Amino acid sequence: MMATSLLKKQRRIILLLVLLILLTGLTGLSIGSASLSYAQTLLALIGHGNPMDEFVIFDIRLPRLLITLLSGMALAASGAILQNLSRNDLADPGVIGINSGAGVAVAVYFLFAPVNHDSFTYILPIAAFIGAFITACLIYGFSYTKNAALEPVRFILVGVGFSLALSGLMIVIISSSDKQKVNFIASWLAGSIWGDGWPFILAVLPWLVVLIPFTLYKAQSLNLLSLHDTTSIGLGLPIQKERLILLAAAVGLAASSVSVTGSISFIGLMAPHLAKALVGPRSQLYIPIAVLIGGWLLMTADLIGHNIVPPDGIPAGIIVSLIGAPYFIYLFFRQKT
Amino acid sequence: MVQIYTENLHIGYGERTIVEDLTVQIPENRITAIIGANGCGKSTLLKAMTRIIAAQSGSVIIDGKRITEIKTKELAKKMAILPQSPECPAGLTVGELVSYGRYPYQKGFGHLTQKDRDVIHWALEVTGVSAFKNHPVDALSGGQRQRVWIALALAQETDVIFLDEPTTYLDIAHQLEVLELLKRLNDEQQRTIVMVLHDINQAARFCDYIIALKNGRIVKAGTCEDVIQADVLREVFHIEAVIGTDPLTGKPLCTTYNLIKGETAYV
Numbered sequence: 001m002m003a004t005s006l007l008k009k010q011r012r013i014i015l016l017l018v019l020l021i022l023l024t025g026l027t028g029l030s031i032g033s034a035s036l037s038y039a040q041t042l043l044a045l046i047g048h049g050n051p052m053d054e055f056v057i058f059d060i061r062l063p064r065l066l067i068t069l070l071s072g073m074a075l076a077a078s079g080a081i082l083q084n085l086s087r088n089d090l091a092d093p094g095v096i097g098i099n100s101g102a103g104v105a106v107a108v109y110f111l112f113a114p115v116n117h118d119s120f121t122y123i124l125p126i127a128a129f130i131g132a133f134i135t136a137c138l139i140y141g142f143s144y145t146k147n148a149a150l151e152p153v154r155f156i157l158v159g160v161g162f163s164l165a166l167s168g169l170m171i172v173i174i175s176s177s178d179k180q181k182v183n184f185i186a187s188w189l190a191g192s193i194w195g196d197g198w199p200f201i202l203a204v205l206p207w208l209v210v211l212i213p214f215t216l217y218k219a220q221s222l223n224l225l226s227l228h229d230t231t232s233i234g235l236g237l238p239i240q241k242e243r244l245i246l247l248a249a250a251v252g253l254a255a256s257s258v259s260v261t262g263s264i265s266f267i268g269l270m271a272p273h274l275a276k277a278l279v280g281p282r283s284q285l286y287i288p289i290a291v292l293i294g295g296w297l298l299m300t301a302d303l304i305g306h307n308i309v310p311p312d313g314i315p316a317g318i319i320v321s322l323i324g325a326p327y328f329i330y331l332f333f334r335q336k337t
Numbered sequence: 338m339v340q341i342y343t344e345n346l347h348i349g350y351g352e353r354t355i356v357e358d359l360t361v362q363i364p365e366n367r368i369t370a371i372i373g374a375n376g377c378g379k380s381t382l383l384k385a386m387t388r389i390i391a392a393q394s395g396s397v398i399i400d401g402k403r404i405t406e407i408k409t410k411e412l413a414k415k416m417a418i419l420p421q422s423p424e425c426p427a428g429l430t431v432g433e434l435v436s437y438g439r440y441p442y443q444k445g446f447g448h449l450t451q452k453d454r455d456v457i458h459w460a461l462e463v464t465g466v467s468a469f470k471n472h473p474v475d476a477l478s479g480g481q482r483q484r485v486w487i488a489l490a491l492a493q494e495t496d497v498i499f500l501d502e503p504t505t506y507l508d509i510a511h512q513l514e515v516l517e518l519l520k521r522l523n524d525e526q527q528r529t530i531v532m533v534l535h536d537i538n539q540a541a542r543f544c545d546y547i548i549a550l551k552n553g554r555i556v557k558a559g560t561c562e563d564v565i566q567a568d569v570l571r572e573v574f575h576i577e578a579v580i581g582t583d584p585l586t587g588k589p590l591c592t593t594y595n596l597i598k599g600e601t602a603y604v
Contacts, residue, residue, distance in 0.1 A: 005471070006430075087426070220447030223437055230389050230420035235493065236413025236441040280473075281426035282433045284447055 010285045013278055017292040021069065024296060028065045028303045029057050064196035068302045068316065069295040070204050071193075071257040072267050076294020077215050078253035079268025080275075080287050081246050084222040086156050089273055089331055093254030094265030096159025097139060098132045100166035102258045105131020107170055107185050111177045125195060125203055125259035132255035135162060140247070155247075188262040191317015193302050195260030207256035211249050212291060218246060219283035226281065264317040266324025267294050273331065297323075339400055339415055339496040339529060340365060341386070346395035348378070348385045348553075355381045356553040359395070363497075363546075366527040368519065370540035372564075373550035374574055379533045380421070380501055382550070386531070387418040387499050399497075413441035417490035421501040425474050431485050432470040435460055438492025460491040464518060480511030487518060498522075500532040504539065512536075516543045541565045541588045549573045565589040571597065 030041045034056055043049040044057050075093060082091040093099065109127040143151065143158040170189075174182050195203075215222075221242045224232040232239055254268070271294035275286040301323070302316035341363040348356040356378040363369055371379040384390045386397050388404050396403045399415060407415075417438075425434055438460065439453040449457075461467040464484040469477060474485055483503060490498050503519070504512035520543055522528050534540045540547050540561065547564040549556045550573070557569045570578040570591065578594040 217445040220437070220440055220443060220445070223447065224440060226426045227437070228420055228422075228424050230384070230418060231423050231489075233389055233409065234387060234413065234416075234418035234420075234490075235437060236410035238409050276426075276428065280428045280430065280433070282429065 006279055006282075006285060010279050010289065013289055014292065017289065017296060021292065021296050021299070024300055024303065025065050025069075028299065029061045031303075031307055032056070032061060063198050063201055064193065064302070064306075065299055066201050067196055067204065067260055068193055068299040070201065070208055071261045071264070072271070072298030073212065073291045073295040074204070074208055074253040074257035075264065075267040075298070076271035076290045077212050077287065078250045078257070079294075080272040080283070080290050081215060081222065081250040081253075082156075082268070083272050084226045084283065085243060085246060085250070086153060087226055088153070088156065089276075090269065090328070091156055092265060092267075092269035093250065093258075094263065094268065095163065096156055097135055097161075097163035097166060098159075098251060098254045099258050099263040099265065100163045100170070101135025102128040102132040102255060103185075103189055103263055104166050104170055104173070105134075106188055107173045110185060111173065111181055122199065122203075125200065128259035129255045132258060133251060135166065136247070136251040136255075138162065187315060189317075190315035191262040191264035191320065192315035193261045200260045204256050204260055207252055211253050214249055215246075215253075216284070216287060218242070218249075219287065222246065222283040222287075261298075262315070262317060264298065264320055266320050266328065267298055269331075270294075270324055270327055271297060273327075341397070341399050341416075341497060341529070341531075343382075343386065343397050344395050346382075346385060346397065347393045348381050348390065349393050354553060356385065359553070359555060361548060361555060361558060363529065363531055366523070366529055367545040368523050368530045368532075368543060369546040369548065370532055370534045370544040371548045371550060372534055372537055372540050372573070377550045377573075378553040379550050381553075383418075383499055383501055383531070383533055387416060388412060389418065410441050413493060413495070415495055416497040416499060417493040417495045418499040419486050419490050419501065419503060421505060423486050427475050428473050429475075430471050431466055431474055431477070431488075432457070432461070434474055434485060435488045435492050438489045441493060456494060457492050460488040463491065463522070464488040478511075479507050480514060483507060483511070483515050484518065487515070491522070495528075497529040497531065500530070502533050502535060504534070504536070512539070519543070537565060537570070537591055538583075541590065542583065542586050561589055565591065570594070 026038060026041060030036045030038055036044070036053055040049055040053055041057065044053040078093045079091065082093065082096065083089055105127045106124060109124065139155060139159045139162050143155040174185060221237060224235055224237045225239065225242065229239060258264070272286065272290040274293050275290035278289060279285040298316060298320065301319040305314040305316045305319040308314060343359055343361050346356055346359040347354065359382065371382060373379045381390070385392045388409065396405070398404070399407070404412060435457050436449060436453070439449060439456065442453065461470060464487050466481060466484050466488055469481060469485070474482060477485065503515055507515065516539060519530050523530055544561060546559070547561055548558045549564050549569055556573050557564050565580060567578050567580055570576055575597050576594040577597055578591045581590050581592045582588070583590040
């Protein structure tokens, strides 16, 4: 009944993506300034490598790979929720100002708070998270009208407005500060995966462990929200309540990701869209695939960016944008026809 | 068996009143049509009866309870609504869409039980769209698509189905097909059907009860013989109608009509 062939296809794609992620991960652990063979890497992974290799793998490369994987997953899930809520394939947490909100908070904190080098790395993600969250609340407040339902399109438009305004604010803040600090903020904005240690993984993981299963739990609500309002109310969905809860989940996912990786756009746009092209728009089928694609995309983008121009590399956000921007334009024109 | 009636219903947007002090009973297990000129409030009435929009005052009562006191998910087990131009995401298959009709009976994740599958299967069969189960909805023709949306409403297993102009955008053969399907559902399963219709002859042919609205008030409500009358149509549509008898069905038929001289339809 439920198109079992689609279900089988989904299982096959999931398996394929997991293998792809493992393979890319293994490659990521092996290449870098100290190149290892796959054999050396595998030995080190099971605890039989030489101590130097183990240090490189466990303390440097593995946490970075994991953080990009998790962040990509969170962005994809967030984008999937936003696309269903707005019934628009162009919605993305980066487009609606959540990234900019986090960015302003990071800039303000970084420039004006007394920097204590021990606690700095742990407070920055919190600042980013608070910034993202306040922005989301403001966007919600401004798109809320008395008497009328929360209009997803209005929400997106207000978000785009906020995104532009906050970017402007950021330029004002940056232009009045000294050069060294500006460098850090600029690389944060470009999505430079700066939070690449185990503590950051522990900071991001709980959000994903809670919110991704929650998103799947709400799959049927997401399905109904992608129909006409009249249809979803008629089917018994309390749309206001569900929208609010799912919006909060989308913000939580995006904010947790942005707070450690910096500003990264387009993953939340591309991953759900590619997944829908593979198995169709039913949430139960496409969201797990979107999550895996998102994780893989960001991991791969960072791997490329990190190794392409040694020693500093190109921020992952820029690599993603290089792929994402043309894709966005392609989608935009396809949607118009 | 479900009883529905409205009590002194006022509906409006801000200062503008659309429906005024409307009290009407929907006959059980019958097909009811709501007719009237553009902007008379017929769609608005349908939306208020199905909690899509809130009434300013008065109430809609189903099974002795105000609809505002019933949880929306519970209400979805009693009444289904098919909007005028429903939309669904590109690429969604017919089977998937119809499965969403089981939402009122589901908890999270959207897992389908055997009972759910049986109902979905039946809904696809009875509307004649089983063959398209794995086809994307957006690849179907207008008539097929409308039957798919009716299947979605049927999957909800409700005693009452509301439809907002179910025949718009369809050619005359497919209009008939959709109305006959609804008639069959009413005959065979005693479902109460309430629909907004533009075509008064279709209303006369397929409906047991007709509510004629003008400026948000009822001009006449009754059987088709009571309502499809020259004086009623003059008041409701500002037309001078010639009423005959349909040679096929024996129902009243508006054979031809003129605008009333010196007046326009849009006053």
